[in-house]
Amino acid sequence: MGQITLQGVQKSFGPVHIIKGADLEIADGSFVVFVGPSGCGKTTLLRLIAGLEDVSGGKILIDGKNVVDTPPAKRGLSMVFQSYALYPHMSVRGNIGFGLKMAGLSKDETNRKVEAAAATLNLTPYLDRKPRELSGGQRQRVAIGRAIVREPKAFLFDEPLSNLDAALRVQMRIEVTRLQKQLGTTAIYVTHDQVEAMTMADKIVVLNGGKIEQYGSPLDLYEKPANLFVAGFIGSPKMNFVTGENALQRGAATIGVRPEHLKIERDGAGGWQGTIAVAEHLGSDTFLYVDAGPVGMLTARYIGELSLHAGDHVSLLPDPARIHRFDQSGNALRH
Amino acid sequence: MARKSTTQQVLVSTIGAWFFGFLIFFPILWMVLASFKTELEAFAIPPSFLFFHWTTENYATVQERSDYFHHALNSVIIAGGSTLIALLIAIPAAWSMAFSPTKRTKDILLWMLSTKMMPPVGVLVPIYLIFKNFGLLDSRIGLVFILCLGNLPIVIWMLFTYFKEIPRDILEAARMDGATIGRELVYVLTPMAIPGLASTMLLNLILAWNEAFWTLNLSTSEAAPLTTFIASYSSPEGLFWAKLSAASTLAIAPILVLGWFSQKQLVRGLTFGAVK
């Protein structure tokens, strides 16, 4: 079991309030991603759950039991660090097996479990190597192996893929997701990369400035962002925001339309008129950055190839069903 | 910038390195050579380099006149003891400053180092009087104590630098893995700190072995280490160059051998972990 509940969790470092009251319910077996810009408190929140930092207020419940006074070792969680944090003087076998050794398992049993974990992660040929003799991806796997071998209540990941190159990152992303589903263990995963969040998560927690902006499934956040911040943070390229006349007509202070929900028409009459400033042709997609005069810069996405170029005139028609409306303070207005 | 070294450059720098190496080593070589000369030849001008009458009589005389092993034992006890005690104090001190620093940690470190900036002779009289009143003059305990205090700032500073290099994440990983503080110390911290501890220990041993100011001023015979033993050949009855050389050779031999076998650690220690 690995159900984790946060109730009004707060954290200050001296006078600085970093986490300003977080409430969260993480179901057993789910994959939850904390996402947000750098410095918003993702790592801090994860470390509070791990027990590596003490809370300044509130409760953290693991399977219903308040653990704020429980040391990290007794919380039954395991963590994968951004830096991997492998023990440099131990072999891969030693690294993966260290937690089991600390738990007092017999040598045979430790070896059996370590070898099983290594097999899952394709690390068997490297069991007797030292971390410095491994590539970045392999070290990452060792760090994951160290986390899974203990069969914890939950895995905590702190930006584990950020030190890998792009191709390996995509591959490891899929592997981590698959592994989590296969083991059925609760996972909390921290990242600043919204693509990682959208692709991996069952549920996403969007953090900003130490506050939870929204908690929901990836599609929830995409379709019903709770406020301007979430609307702008989730989705790539970013949602277009339009204020003024156009927004007031729809009874909002700001309206937002995603690039993929703008219909592109050559020489059209309706919608927002503009001139293409930059056109990006990826083959699979075409991105247009359009200078729409008083409306501002707009980004439009077309699936497939569209032979339009910088300087061409276009009109962009927002899909009326996909317009997001926000009030003066940035909160979403529901229809 | 690609750096390519031609054979010529390698040759020039090799010759240069040997030249400066020899230059630095020359006084020691000269001393060893002089120790095998007769007193007359040792003073001769122009000096003879290799072609003189080799003799070991200086060593015999030196051993006969003053008990080498007695002083060597004192040196071992004083250098070893002061190093051991300094480490026992410095490890926890450096540890806490490296792993739970406060606003004042940097100031404390600088203050410790600043105590090394005063010339020791500035406190000779008060220290001498304290030693006299406590009956510590010419005692091993007294010397262990004073050398330990003298080197403590450097030992703490060095260990602090090493401990700072140990990533916190690794200690936290051990904590997540269920290690208690004690086991964290045994299985993770100590193995990672051993290279730093070893080079600090070596450097301190050498500093303490060669320390001459306090040992000369605070000991005469009973507790006198090899430094005092050497000094006794440059005094009352005039200068006995060959015997002085023999005594010096005997005095530096143990530490030279130790240094030779631990070069790697020493270089790391002397560069304060700057080279990885």
Ligand SMILES: Nc1ncnc2c1ncn2[C@@H]1O[C@H](COP(=O)(O)OP(=O)(O)O)[C@@H](O)[C@H]1O
């Ligand atoms: N030990 C600490 N002492 C003081 N401030 C800290 C400490 N740890 C983190 N912070 C501050 O808390 C904020 C959030 O940090 P962090 O949780 O690491 O952000 P993230 O992981 O989202 O990038 C940052 O402004 C950081 O400077």
Ligand SMILES: [Mg+2]
């Ligand atoms: Mg972080």
